[in-house]
Amino acid sequence: MMFRATITIGLKEGMLDPEATAIRHALGNLGFATEDLHTKKLFIVRFDAADLQEAEESAKAMCERLLANPVIHRYEIEVRQ
Amino acid sequence: MMFRATITIGLKEGMLDPEATAIRHALGNLGFATEDLHTKKLFIVRFDAADLQEAEESAKAMCERLLANPVIHRYEIEVRQ
Numbered sequence: 470m471m472f473r474a475t476i477t478i479g480l481k482e483g484m485l486d487p488e489a490t491a492i493r494h495a496l497g498n499l500g501f502a503t504e505d506l507h508t509k510k511l512f513i514v515r516f517d518a519a520d521l522q523e524a525e526e527s528a529k530a531m532c533e534r535l536l537a538n539p540v541i542h543r544y545e546i547e548v549r550q
Numbered sequence: 551m552m553f554r555a556t557i558t559i560g561l562k563e564g565m566l567d568p569e570a571t572a573i574r575h576a577l578g579n580l581g582f583a584t585e586d587l588h589t590k591k592l593f594i595v596r597f598d599a600a601d602l603q604e605a606e607e608s609a610k611a612m613c614e615r616l617l618a619n620p621v622i623h624r625y626e627i628e629v630r631q
Contacts, residue, residue, distance in 0.1 A: 471585060477592065492593070492616070501612055502597065504552065509592035511558065512573070515585040531582055535573070 471517055472524035475547045478537050479509040512536055524548045552598055553605035556628045559618050560590040593617055605629045 480486050486508060493506045514531065518524035528546045537544045561567050567589060574587045595612065599605035609627045618625045 479592075495616055496595075496612060499612075499615055501608060503595050504598065505594075505596040507594040509594070511560075511590035511592050513586075513588040513590070514577075515587070516583065517585065527582060531577060531580075534580055535576055 470520070470524075470550060471515060472521070473549050474512075474514045474516070474524065474528035474531075475549075476512040476514065476528060476532060476536060477509050477545045478512070478532070478542050479507065479544075481541055481543050484541050521548060521550070551601065551605075551631060552596060553602070554630050555593075555595045555597070555605065555609035555612075556630075557593040557595065557609060557613060557617060558590050558626045559593070559613070559623050560588065560625075562622055562624050565622050602629060602631070 489506045489508050492508070493503050496503055496506075514528065516524070516527065518527055525546065525548050528548055532544045532546065533539065570587045570589050573589070574584050577584055577587075595609065597605070597608065599608055606627065606629050609629055613625045613627065614620060
C-alpha cells in the first residue's frame with residue numbers, strides 16, 4: 470500500500486534560530502513588525518508499506534536516522550494512505 | 551489584534567529540487583525506498599494587524615517581498631487569530 474508521510478521538523482524549545490532572527494530583522498527593515506517568527510522544514514514522502522503502523526514506524530526511522538538531528542530538532546509525523 | 555500566519559513555501563510544479571533528490575538517494579542508501587519526496591519551508595509568524603483581511607494581506611506581502619521567489623516558488627498562507 471502506498472502511504473504519504475508529512476514530516477515537520479523544527480528546533481527544540483530554547484534552541485537559537487539564527488535564520489529566524491535574520492528573517493525577522495529583514496522583515497522589520499521592510500516595514501513588517503513581527504512579534505515572533507519560527508522556521509520549520511517540511512518533508513512530504515510517499516512510500517510503500519504493509520500497513521499504517523509499518524508506515525508510521527518507517528517515517529519515524531527516517532527522521533531518527535537522517536532527516537532530524539535528535540539533539541536539536543523535534544519532529545511531527547502525519548501518515549495518510 | 552495578534553495574528554498567527556503559517557506560510558508554506560514550496561517549489562512550483564516542474565522545478566528541479568536537488569535537495570529532495572539528494573535526500574531520496576540518502577534514504578535509499580539507508581534501505582528506505584521512496585516513491586516520491588518533496589521539501590517545503592514553513593514560516594510561522596506572529597504579528598499585529600487591525601483585522602483578518604489586513605493580516606492576510608500583510609502575510610502575502612511578506613511572501614512577495616522577502617520569503618518567496620515568485621519565479622520558482624508557490625506559497626500557501628493560513629492566518630488565524
